[in-house]
Amino acid sequence: MKLLVGYATTEGQSRKIARHVADRLADAGHMVELLSLTDGEGLALDRFDRAVLVASIHAGQYRKELTSFAQDNALWLRRQPVLFLSVSLAAAGHESEDWRGLDRIVEDFAEVTGWTPDRAEQVAGAYRPSEYDLFKRFIMRRIIATKDPGADLDTDREYTDWPALDALVDDWIVG
CATH class of the missing domain: 3.40.50.360 (Flavodoxin domain)
Structure with a gap:
């Protein structure tokens, strides 16, 4: 195919x-x-x-x-x-x-x-704070803090299963 x-x-x-x-x-x-x-x-x-x-x-x-x-x-x-x-x-x-x-x-x-x-x-x-600009990093940190309270907000993390x-x-x- x-x-x-x-x-x-x-x-x-x-x-x-x-x-x-x-x-x-x-x-x-x-x-x-x-x-x-x-x-x-x-x-x-x-x-x-x-x-x-x-x-x-x-x-x-x-x-x-x-x-x-x-x-x-x-x-x-x-x-x-x-x-x-x-x-x-x-x-x-x-x-x-x-x-x-x-x-x-x-x-x-x-x-x-x-x-x-x-x-x-x-x-x-995935969450990749290492690649975000300052504004995007701020927004994404807030999202991740809500969705995954135990996450290290300074570390990249892949959520794909x-x-x-x-x-x-x-x-x-x-x-």
């Missing part, structure tokens, strides 16, 4: 997740193309049987390149099996209000793009 794994990333965790998924699918014997959606314009999608799209949420929305890609390719995306992995720190928590908010973001995205993912999954991202992600991808590819 020929698969597209496309991603839109802000700080690199979505790219890391996309690479992990692409490697897993390739190891399972599939032909995989990993693509930053910043390079997705004019891509010949008809050569792919399925797709995995990975994108981070920041300030309540996805990156513009994902939105543009979905708008431009909504017809193809509706015809093919697509796994949409939505990456955020909110997905690391267990608060129902946060999860409802994540669902609303996916719904808003679908309304704007004209494409509703047939399978959308929330994936926990890799075994759960592997199980999710394995389930999707056989389904």
